[in-house]
Amino acid sequence: MERRLFFLLNLAQRKLLRYADATCRAETGLSVAQAALLFELARDPRPQSELVEALPVRKAAVTGLLARMEENGLVVRRRDPADGRAWLVEATDAGRERLPKLRRLLKRFNRALQGDFNDEELDTVIRFLNHIVTWTDQQEPSASRKEHRDAAHL
Amino acid sequence: MERRLFFLLNLAQRKLLRYADATCRAETGLSVAQAALLFELARDPRPQSELVEALPVRKAAVTGLLARMEENGLVVRRRDPADGRAWLVEATDAGRERLPKLRRLLKRFNRALQGDFNDEELDTVIRFLNHIVTWTDQQEPSASRKEHRDAAHL
DNA sequence: CCATTTTAGTACACATGTGTACGAATTGCA
DNA sequence: TGCAATTCGTACACATGTGTACTAAAATGG
Numbered sequence: 001m002e003r004r005l006f007f008l009l010n011l012a013q014r015k016l017l018r019y020a021d022a023t024c025r026a027e028t029g030l031s032v033a034q035a036a037l038l039f040e041l042a043r044d045p046r047p048q049s050e051l052v053e054a055l056p057v058r059k060a061a062v063t064g065l066l067a068r069m070e071e072n073g074l075v076v077r078r079r080d081p082a083d084g085r086a087w088l089v090e091a092t093d094a095g096r097e098r099l100p101k102l103r104r105l106l107k108r109f110n111r112a113l114q115g116d117f118n119d120e121e122l123d124t125v126i127r128f129l130n131h132i133v134t135w136t137d138q139q140e141p142s143a144s145r146k147e148h149r150d151a152a153h154l
Numbered sequence: 155m156e157r158r159l160f161f162l163l164n165l166a167q168r169k170l171l172r173y174a175d176a177t178c179r180a181e182t183g184l185s186v187a188q189a190a191l192l193f194e195l196a197r198d199p200r201p202q203s204e205l206v207e208a209l210p211v212r213k214a215a216v217t218g219l220l221a222r223m224e225e226n227g228l229v230v231r232r233r234d235p236a237d238g239r240a241w242l243v244e245a246t247d248a249g250r251e252r253l254p255k256l257r258r259l260l261k262r263f264n265r266a267l268q269g270d271f272n273d274e275e276l277d278t279v280i281r282f283l284n285h286i287v288t289w290t291d292q293q294e295p296s297a298s299r300k301e302h303r304d305a306a307h308l
Numbered sequence: 309c310c311a312t313t314t315t316a317g318t319a320c321a322c323a324t325g326t327g328t329a330c331g332a333a334t335t336g337c338a
Numbered sequence: 339t340g341c342a343a344t345t346c347g348t349a350c351a352c353a354t355g356t357g358t359a360c361t362a363a364a365a366t367g368g
Contacts, residue, residue, distance in 0.1 A: 009283060083334070084334080124278045128279045137169070239362065
């Protein structure tokens with residue numbers, strides 16, 4: 001059996017992301033990371049902590065992402081009246097305007113990804129990807145949500 | 155059918171890479187990017203341009219990667235006597251020493267990735283990943299090897 | 309044989325991600 | 339109630355990646 005699954009996955013995802021990012025920037029002016037965040041704001045306002053949970057990145061990355069997006073007028077943050085530490089994030093009109101185009105682009109990507117694989121095959125692929133997510137979550141039991149409470153093994 | 159293939163792939167690969175990188179650094183002191191490069195140097199010396207072709211990143215990224223690895227004493231570069239522009243890259247003893255451990259780690263990752271998927275399912279996954287590679291290569295016909303000779307469409 | 313084009317690699321500015329350390333607000337509990 | 343622990347978000351240093359612009363060497367072709 002194939003010995004290079006790990007690197008093949010890396011290769012495929014990097015190439016895909018590189019192309020998707022270039023296309024997305026060219027057609028909408030947004031990076032894929034910004035687009036992913038904007039999708040989460042279809043129904044806003046949302047607390048920043050929820051965005052961190054919804055996205056596959058750590059909170060420090062979201063801080064920077066939001067800062068750049070706010071600079072570009074795509075989102076606005078205001079203090080959560082119920083929690084003086086938290087921010088409520090909202091897409092601006094300029095941000096919301098991007099959504100239809102982004103949705104069409106995402107659909108294009110997904111169609112291309114599906115290629116001519118049939119439902120059974122796609123189901124296998126999706127199960128495989130979910131298996132990766134599950135496995136890594138098991139390896140880093142606390143990393144997803146609770147950061148490094150018990151990361152003393154390093 | 156699943157509408158989120160694109161983001162699911164992104165999620166899975168990011169989680170995998172994050173975990174693999176942390177583990178690799180903890181057990182061998184190398185990042186996954188450095189490990190991938192070192193694997194390519196099992197038979198050295200190799201011209202840097204070959205490394206660029208073998209890795210899923212652009213040449214500017216390889217420049218920095220090699221600089222850091224050379225600083226850490228993992229590789230050495232010397233001018234190609236046959237081509238005054240090119241470098242021949244070689245793993246040092248310290249670099250080569252890492253290889254067995256890296257191979258074992260890679261095997262561990264690949265076994266975990268395969269989980270209990272059978273050969274037919276893994277074949278489907280591999281075909282899917284190769285399909286992505288092929289598709290992105292078709293989208294950016296010149297990007298892999300020839301950079302941006304005909305990227306005027308941007 | 310020289311001028312033009314291509315190729316190898318670096319430099320630079322930037323985006324995105326990581327982990328760690330921190331301040332401030334909130335929560336939990338004695 | 340009040341202090342300790344937790345949580346939210348930012349700051350910082352850094353690694354890794356991108357595209358673009360550049361230098362210098364090599365290849366090409368009249």
